[in-house]
Every structure is written in C-alpha cells, then in structure tokens.
Amino acid sequence: MNKPTEIKYSLDENGEPYYAATHTQAVQGMETVETNIEDLMNFKETVIGDTGWVDFQFIPEVDKNTRFGEGDFKCGLKEVRFGDIRIKSIRLNIGNIPHNKQIAYIPTGFITKNNFFNCSTDGNSLPIRVEARTNGELKIYVHENDRNKSQKDIWIYQQFTWLE
Structure with missing residues (x-):
C-alpha cells in the first residue's frame, strides 16, 4: 500500500455520499485484528x-x-x-x-x-x-x-x- 489510494464514494439519488454496509467476514484481515485484540487483553491480564x-x-x-x-x-x-x-x-x-x-x-x-x-x-x-x-x-x-x-x-x- 505504498501507492496513494483514491477513495470514491457512491452517491445516492439526492447526490449525497452513500456508504455501503458490509459484514466483518467480508473485510480482509478482520480476523487478525480480532486475534490481536484478544492477545492484547490476555497480555494485559498477566502484566497488570x-x-x-x-x-x-x-x-x-x-x-x-x-x-x-x-x-x-x-x-x-x-x-x-x-x-x-x-x-x-x-x-x-x-x-x-x-x-x-x-x-x-x-x-x-x-x-x-x-x-x-x-x-x-x-x-x-x-x-x-x-x-x-x-x-x-x-x-x-x-x-x-x-x-x-x-x-x-x-x-x-x-x-x-x-x-x-
């Protein structure tokens, strides 16, 4: 992801930006984030x-x-x-x-x-x-x-x- 990413928003019928809903299973890397959060919480219990x-x-x-x-x-x-x-x-x-x-x-x-x-x-x-x-x-x-x-x-x- 070294290249700049252009983000385009879809517009609804009134010309307002439209944000599509998605499921966490459709987002790449989400399971890694959840695992990292669990690991951090477990680590906190042993350190604090x-x-x-x-x-x-x-x-x-x-x-x-x-x-x-x-x-x-x-x-x-x-x-x-x-x-x-x-x-x-x-x-x-x-x-x-x-x-x-x-x-x-x-x-x-x-x-x-x-x-x-x-x-x-x-x-x-x-x-x-x-x-x-x-x-x-x-x-x-x-x-x-x-x-x-x-x-x-x-x-x-x-x-x-x-x-x-």
Missing part, C-alpha cells in the same frame, strides 16, 4: 494486576481496626503490578501496641527488601518506627520518651506505600 486489600494476622494483644469507626480503612496489604513495577502498601489501624516486639505476621514474599517507616500517632507523642522485614516480621519501636505511656494509649492509623 491488583490484589485488592488483603487482611493479615496480628498478635492477640494488639487491638486491630479500632480507630475512627466503621467508615475508615482496615488493616491490610495490597500489591498493584504494572509489568516489572510493583506498588506495595500496608495499612495499619491498630492500638495497644507493645514496644520492640513482633506484632504481626506478613505473608512471606510480600516484603522483598526490609522497610522502615516512621508514623505519627496521637498529637502528644513522638513518631513511632515501623519495621517490616523480609521474613514476615512486623515490629514497632516506640520512641524512648514515650515508653512510659500506657500501652493502651499507643496507636497507629496510617498507610505506607513503596515501589519495588
């Missing part, structure tokens, strides 16, 4: 994905999903995939948090590189450090100035997101 929010387990003494009522987010893990890029998130909505103790079990493989996050809590405390390890361990470190507070008064309501 979203796990949605997945629940994970905490030790019994941690109060889970207790902050701010029913309308707010729950604890969860999420992975969104675009080809080789992974966007991972952890949501924490927890209270009664012990210092320097494993508080949750994240499924093995979700964390591929150790991550450390600082998060805020009530307005009267210094930031809390969250440590997420490749072995599935989730630990909390309370600042030394706040360790004398009652464990019941320590809470986290925050989402952490990173790229892999």
